[in-house]
Ligand SMILES: Nc1ncnc2c1ncn2[C@@H]1O[C@H](COP(=O)(O)OP(=O)(O)OP(=O)(O)O)[C@@H](O)[C@H]1O
């Protein structure tokens with residue numbers, strides 16, 4: 405009975421996926437309650453937050469001088485500490501709004517693997533400042549493995565590939581630890597840059613990053629498609645400076661991504677080469693599990709499977725795997741001690 409009361413009335417535990425591109429918040433019993441771009445708009449005169457998430461992303465490139473839009477995480481590292489702290493405090497307060505504030509929440513935060521100790525401490529301090537009574541920091545690919553319900557506690561080789569916006573993480577996990585891993589910047593943002601560069605050199609047309617992302621999601625693929633896809637794209641003609649429209653097909657996008665996809669394959673092969681032979685048989689049996697937004701690129705699992713000769717499957721709902729994993733960890737953090745970046749528990753002053 406006591407357990408029931410503590411869990412249903414007072415527990416307001418929060419899991420956060422602090423991604424380079426998207427920040428997701430998971431509350432136990434409710435699921436993912438927030439899924440927004442990791443973008444913040446700040447008034448530089450008053451130092452106050454003006455907008456967060458979708459609202460702030462809409463302002464990118466359109467603000468008056470006293471408002472600054474910031475993407476506080478870039479290329480998988482925290483490039484703006486203070487703003488990251490403000491963002492975390494904001495999302496933790498929001499997540500608690502409808503809940504009792506009698507006890508501070510337990511918060512589990514997934515961070516990109518590239519973050520330094522100093523950065524992860526800053527993340528932890530921000531959560532404490534926002535009222536958390538207990539904070540745990542975990543690397544995104546491990547949280548994603550938990551969210552994908554993979555047996556990371558077992559003496560069994562589990563291979564994951566997390567293709568986010570800023571970073572791509574590959575890891576072979578066994579007994580709560582990473583046996584082999586590699587992190588690179590071949591991820592969603594790089595794919596967008598590849599598309600921009602390709603259109604510039606092949607069509608002499610300049611397109612923006614948002615357009616490139618729409619092209620990638622709309623007609624992008626890693627393998628030829630049964631039904632070709634195409635879309636009209638508008639940009640600035642490099643010679644005349646005037647607007648022009650072209651048609652982009654899935655073949656164009658595939659060509660533009662080919663170098664990155666080769667790089668991704670090489671990185672996967674490298675991790676497989678580092679993996680002890682005993683664990684390789686587990687990987688051959690269960691395969692590689694892919695999550696992060698990049699997992700949604702058409703034909704990617706098929707391409708990887710063909711080139712690596714191991715089964716490849718996409719985690720169900722790959723964009724929320726990390727957030728769901730952080731949520732699962734809040735339920736029984738004692739089972740995940742070994743994977744936390746800081747093992748000590750942080751107790752608030754009260
Ligand atoms: N259908 C799709 N096809 C291809 N790419 C997609 C698709 N949907 C989303 N993406 C890409 O996924 C990326 C965002 O993924 P995700 O939210 O997992 O990143 P993140 O966790 O914020 O970043 P990181 O893990 O690097 O910190 C973006 O680059 C986006 O363009």
Ligand SMILES: [Mg+2]
Nearest residue numbers: 423544568696
């Ligand atoms: Mg991520």
